[in-house]
Amino acid sequence: MAIQRMDHVGIVVDDLAAATAFFVELGMELEGEAPVEGRWVDRVVGLDDVRVDIAMMRTPDGHGRLELTKFRTPTAVGAEPEIAPANTLGIRRxxxxxxxxxxxxxxxxxxxxxxxxxxxxxxxxxxxxxxxxxxxxxxxxxxxxx
The missing domain is CATH 3.10.180.10 (2,3-Dihydroxybiphenyl 1,2-Dioxygenase, domain 1)
Incomplete structure (x- = not known):
């Protein structure tokens, strides 16, 4: 079985409003915002008592989406330097x-x-x-x- 499509990329942020405004200024469209919580999300992400706010962004052509996520609980943790250089392992850009x-x-x-x-x-x-x-x-x- 083959992949059907890449649905979206998720980015965890601390300031959801600032990140949303940045991507709107870039030209993405805010598709919607919503709080997400419950046992089902705990099970999916492997954490307990998850409460997040999300903003779903869409490219103007409708093909690309970006999910910006602000964790209310548990608190988000940093896994790399705050200002990581371009050669830091992981998704960079x-x-x-x-x-x-x-x-x-x-x-x-x-x-x-x-x-x-x-x-x-x-x-x-x-x-x-x-x-x-x-x-x-x-x-x-x-x-x-x-």
Whole structure:
């Protein structure tokens, strides 16, 4: 049996409002917000007394989704440095294709985002950069050149 699709990526955050605002500014749409709790979620995640708030984000094309999760209980724990470098093991970034990379950078900076390295060009194909947003989340942006 094959995979049907990748449904979504989940990110645990401490400031759900800031993370949601960041991804809305990037161009994602807030699909919905909800509290989640109960024995079923305890069983799925392998923790007791889980109470979380989630915000489900959707890309404009409707194909990509991102679940932002704020743990009320048990308290979230840090598993790596607060500002992890790009070579830290684990999921490091999510890449988005954008129309105008400089315009997106300008908008994200109003939410505290900063470049990890610099905006660079790959041959005559792409302009790329890594941006660190709230919670240390790194997003990669790519603008295809004509």
């Amino acid at each position: 999510i890449m988005f294709a954008v129309d105008d990379i400089e315009e997106v950078l300008t908008r994200l900076r109003t939410h505290g985002a900063e470049l990890v390295g610099e905006l660079a060009q790959y041959e005559d194909r792409y302009r790329l950069c890594y941006v660190r947003g709230p919670e240390g989340i790194i997003v990669a942006l790519a603008e295809q050149l004509s």
